[in-house]
Amino acid sequence: MNDSIHQHIAILGSGQMGLVCASILAAPSLSRPPSNITVWSHSPEEAGELAQTHRSDRLPGYLLPDGVRVSSRLEDAVAHATLVVSAVPVQFMRRVWTPLGQSATDHRSRKSPLPSDAAVVSVAKGIENTTLLRPSQIIAEVLHDNPDTKPRGIATLSGPTIASELARCLPATMIAASDLPKLAAELQVLFSSSWLRIYTSEDILGVELAGASKNVIAIAAGILDGLQAGHNAKSALLARGLAEITRLGSAMGASQETFFGLAGVGDLATTCFSPEGRNRSCGEALGRGEKLDAYLARTTSVVEGVATTLSLMDLARKFRVDMPITTAVHGVLFQNVDPIEAISRLMSRELKAERIS
Amino acid sequence: MNDSIHQHIAILGSGQMGLVCASILAAPSLSRPPSNITVWSHSPEEAGELAQTHRSDRLPGYLLPDGVRVSSRLEDAVAHATLVVSAVPVQFMRRVWTPLGQSATDHRSRKSPLPSDAAVVSVAKGIENTTLLRPSQIIAEVLHDNPDTKPRGIATLSGPTIASELARCLPATMIAASDLPKLAAELQVLFSSSWLRIYTSEDILGVELAGASKNVIAIAAGILDGLQAGHNAKSALLARGLAEITRLGSAMGASQETFFGLAGVGDLATTCFSPEGRNRSCGEALGRGEKLDAYLARTTSVVEGVATTLSLMDLARKFRVDMPITTAVHGVLFQNVDPIEAISRLMSRELKAERIS
Numbered sequence: 001m002n003d004s005i006h007q008h009i010a011i012l013g014s015g016q017m018g019l020v021c022a023s024i025l026a027a028p029s030l031s032r033p034p035s036n037i038t039v040w041s042h043s044p045e046e047a048g049e050l051a052q053t054h055r056s057d058r059l060p061g062y063l064l065p066d067g068v069r070v071s072s073r074l075e076d077a078v079a080h081a082t083l084v085v086s087a088v089p090v091q092f093m094r095r096v097w098t099p100l101g102q103s104a105t106d107h108r109s110r111k112s113p114l115p116s117d118a119a120v121v122s123v124a125k126g127i128e129n130t131t132l133l134r135p136s137q138i139i140a141e142v143l144h145d146n147p148d149t150k151p152r153g154i155a156t157l158s159g160p161t162i163a164s165e166l167a168r169c170l171p172a173t174m175i176a177a178s179d180l181p182k183l184a185a186e187l188q189v190l191f192s193s194s195w196l197r198i199y200t201s202e203d204i205l206g207v208e209l210a211g212a213s214k215n216v217i218a219i220a221a222g223i224l225d226g227l228q229a230g231h232n233a234k235s236a237l238l239a240r241g242l243a244e245i246t247r248l249g250s251a252m253g254a255s256q257e258t259f260f261g262l263a264g265v266g267d268l269a270t271t272c273f274s275p276e277g278r279n280r281s282c283g284e285a286l287g288r289g290e291k292l293d294a295y296l297a298r299t300t301s302v303v304e305g306v307a308t309t310l311s312l313m314d315l316a317r318k319f320r321v322d323m324p325i326t327t328a329v330h331g332v333l334f335q336n337v338d339p340i341e342a343i344s345r346l347m348s349r350e351l352k353a354e355r356i357s
Numbered sequence: 358m359n360d361s362i363h364q365h366i367a368i369l370g371s372g373q374m375g376l377v378c379a380s381i382l383a384a385p386s387l388s389r390p391p392s393n394i395t396v397w398s399h400s401p402e403e404a405g406e407l408a409q410t411h412r413s414d415r416l417p418g419y420l421l422p423d424g425v426r427v428s429s430r431l432e433d434a435v436a437h438a439t440l441v442v443s444a445v446p447v448q449f450m451r452r453v454w455t456p457l458g459q460s461a462t463d464h465r466s467r468k469s470p471l472p473s474d475a476a477v478v479s480v481a482k483g484i485e486n487t488t489l490l491r492p493s494q495i496i497a498e499v500l501h502d503n504p505d506t507k508p509r510g511i512a513t514l515s516g517p518t519i520a521s522e523l524a525r526c527l528p529a530t531m532i533a534a535s536d537l538p539k540l541a542a543e544l545q546v547l548f549s550s551s552w553l554r555i556y557t558s559e560d561i562l563g564v565e566l567a568g569a570s571k572n573v574i575a576i577a578a579g580i581l582d583g584l585q586a587g588h589n590a591k592s593a594l595l596a597r598g599l600a601e602i603t604r605l606g607s608a609m610g611a612s613q614e615t616f617f618g619l620a621g622v623g624d625l626a627t628t629c630f631s632p633e634g635r636n637r638s639c640g641e642a643l644g645r646g647e648k649l650d651a652y653l654a655r656t657t658s659v660v661e662g663v664a665t666t667l668s669l670m671d672l673a674r675k676f677r678v679d680m681p682i683t684t685a686v687h688g689v690l691f692q693n694v695d696p697i698e699a700i701s702r703l704m705s706r707e708l709k710a711e712r713i714s
Contacts, residue, residue, distance in 0.1 A: 235517035239623030266596030
């Protein structure tokens with residue numbers, strides 16, 4: 001285990017997952033030395049408020065641990081980082097990460113403030129619209145690391161993790177996935193505690209894809225809740241939703257096992273059933289008859305699944321995968337299809353043998 | 358499609374699933390002719406009450422459809438049956454079905470009241486203690502059909518089906534599984550309606566095994582609820598529980614796909630998350646500190662998962678499969694292990710890579 005990764009940690013984003021990561025990493029541990037932690041917020045006001053009060057409107061009841069720095073200056077936050085935790089919503093990642101990249105054309109023309117050996121772990125769940133890139137791919141593309149140097153370690157951390165429960169230290173599990181097993185193992189030690197159990201995986205493609213796509217299924221689950229369709233219907237949706245996101249994953253080269261594990265079915269379950277899930281809550285409002293624009297206007301948090309639905313439709317077309325639930329969600333979100341009509345269409349498809357792959 | 362299967366249907370058992378099946382099969386349908394339906398109850402009092410009032414204490418709000426007969430005489434109920442629906446709890450099946458079997462030693466010595474060409478579909482979820490037989494196997498063994506005649510069609514019907522939701526005609530899905538695809542297809546037509554969607558499967562081993570074993574995981578899920586552990590923990594348990602029952606299924610020759618489908622993860626989800634699930638509710642009481650004997654004494658319904666835990670432990674040993682959650686549930690149910698201690702043991706297992714198979 002390389003101790004250097006633990007020394008200076010920059011957390012980009014002061015949303016729920018950013019705040020929770022700060023707490024997890026600042027907690028005293030016998031299995032690792034303490035780290036210097038800086039949380040970066042894009043808003044100077046929010047950074048100031050968080051630094052002074054240690055509290056945030058984004059996560060009621062949360063208290064930022066003593067010793068964690070807060071900054072709204074990106075260059076300062078990452079200056080000595082040995083690890084960067086990216087807790088920025090996927091559709092904003094490119095904007096946030098671009099100042100940290102080398103110049104695309106000439107590696108000498110612009111010096112990045114990010115140390116070249118700093119590893120990166122993303123906790124965001126989505127797929128960038130138009131490029132269809134996953135979080136780790138966006139970061140790699142934007143950083144333009146010098147191809148002649150040792151490749152930078154990039155990882156993702158995912159799993160069934162409703163942030164408000166993590167903030168209360170309720171028992172939970174996560175998957176640390178990276179092409180570099182060494183980095184996944186380091187993150188396992190770094191994030192593990194008596195209440196948080198970290199498993200490792202080498203299937204970063206599958207983990208990121210499962211984390212993104214389950215948000216779309218969760219919107220459908222919320223629609224069922226809004227229609228008061230019951231647990232049988234929602235569980236059937238979970239199973240059929242798992243089947244379709246697994247089909248997409250397989251077509252893209254991910255491991256099926258990932259979708260049937262914590263980052264797949266585990267995350268899907270908590271997202272579909274926790275009353276606090278953002279994507280489920282959005283779907284529930286739609287199921288009750290609210291319009292998407294109205295819902296998004298009154299919510300303060302980013303509903304990743306809405307943008308991800310667009311990306312998933314593109315991927316389904318590109319990889320020729322049948323995704324009836326995603327298509328139904330797309331219809332409700334963007335084509336003004338009535339939720340009851342969308343569900344009826346799903347239920348009245350031709351009777352057949354169950355098939356996953 | 359053979360119309361004969363629809364003519365006379367006997368439903369054995371007047372518990373929740375028996376009652377719900379009566380409603381489903383008695384509902385008018387354009388895709389099949391109406392059937393003569395008889396519900397058999399082991400208790401003459403219960404049969405009389407149900408026949409007179411059309412209501413049952415076992416399923417509040419339920420109304421038995423007009424035209425459905427009720428009987429407490431098993432021979433009468435099955436006399437002209439072309440299909441028997443077995444809705445008897447697994448540990449009572451042998452006792453109920455034995456009078457319907459031929460004599461074991463001589464096929465001419467005792468004539469069964471059950472027509473030799475009547476098909477059978479079981480809706481029970483469990484594994485018989487000591488014999489470790491599945492419902493369809495118990496029925497086949499007890500019937501002692503003449504091996505020289507055409508083999509009797511035996512099937513199972515399973516899936517995410519909380520009975521009180523089915524009674525309200527909320528949307529749901531089920532799997533009809535049989536070694537005989539023709540029987541599964543007949544059941545698909547027979548049970549399908551605008552709100553109930555039936556898929557077919559040939560993996561009756563997997564469907565029965567998944568239906569039985571998910572009840573044990575649901576007891577563990579209930580324990581977490583009793584401890585107020587949150588949705589992240591319960592979803593992680595669902596994923597890890599799915600992994601261990603899938604391992605057992607694979608070792609026994611079932612298809613992995615079955616466990617990742619409606620009869621597996623779908624049923625597991627509704628059983629773990631619906632507040633009405635009996636196995637989850639039992640676990641919740643244990644998690645709150647109640648003793649098993651006290652809980653079983655005050656509940657009127659059969660908690661299938663309790664007996665199934667014993668069978669699953671035997672199967673795990675027999676097929677050399679590691680089943681940590683089942684073992685933890687067994688400890689809490691039968692070895693007086695404290696629920697918090699059982700959960701801590703699960704959480705503190707050595708950190709490792711996620712593995713399903």
